[in-house]
Amino acid sequence: MDKKHHLNGDQLLAFFEALANPHRLKIISILDQERKYVSQLAREAEMSRPLLYMHLQKLEKAGIVTNEMELSHDGKAMKYYELASFDFRITPELIKEAAKTITFKKKEGK
Amino acid sequence: MDKKHHLNGDQLLAFFEALANPHRLKIISILDQERKYVSQLAREAEMSRPLLYMHLQKLEKAGIVTNEMELSHDGKAMKYYELASFDFRITPELIKEAAKTITFKKKEGK
DNA sequence: AATACATGTAATAAATTTATTACACATGAT
DNA sequence: ATCATGTGTAATAAATTTATTACATGTATT
DSSP states (O other): OOTTSOOOHHHHHHHHHHHSSHHHHHHHHHHTTSOEEHHHHHHHHTSOHHHHHHHHHHHHHTTSEEEEEEEOTTSOEEEEEEEOOOOEEEOHHHHHHHHTTOOOOOTTOO | OBTTSOOOHHHHHHHHHHHSSHHHHHHHHHHTTSOEEHHHHHHHHTSOHHHHHHHHHHHHHTTSEEEEEEEOTTSOEEEEEEEOOOBEEEOHHHHHHHHTTOOOOOTTOO
């Protein structure tokens, strides 16, 4: 996810939507240091797991985080989330270009 | 509005919130060409004026557009909106920095 | 005076997002 | 067996955002 791969309109929109929430920005800032498993992240971000899941899914669909399941030393299933690297320049030109390929659809396939 | 003036958390959040809507991205792409007055913009963006006002206010609060009132040659009041220039690099580091100054508040003072 | 534009906003409805509650299951330690 | 920890999700409620409807005002033209 870097600026060579230019996003289409819907992808850019998903990116902005994912960033348009204070809790998700906080999640990003926590994950910037190191990957975390869900329960751990829930504690640090001070929110319930169900709510955290919802936020993580938005971030994931936008390509901002990824996850991998692992087994801990004692056999527990651990779901780790980590930050994807990204670096976008947001300019009017970028938005104008992306706007061409936005599909105005009702929200369900999200 | 350029990257030398680093935004605080709330400002960055307002920026993302303003961009997290397909109609507002379209408005931006229309204004990128030249300034428009409200009724004109409403026709081009294919939306009602009341709705357009709502979108414009979000964009304005985020510093993405500005407006100026003028009198047309025939004496009508015309409210023109134009795009502010902006150029931000969105990276995990930027978000991490901004997250420090986000105030988690209920939405009313918007 | 009626028509055609323009601005502006209040009240309401509809849709979406955000948040909570209550569950389910599994493993390891006490 | 019970507790503490982990995962996962369905159902619901609350809050916010988005959209519509119905108005108000004003100027210039027909």
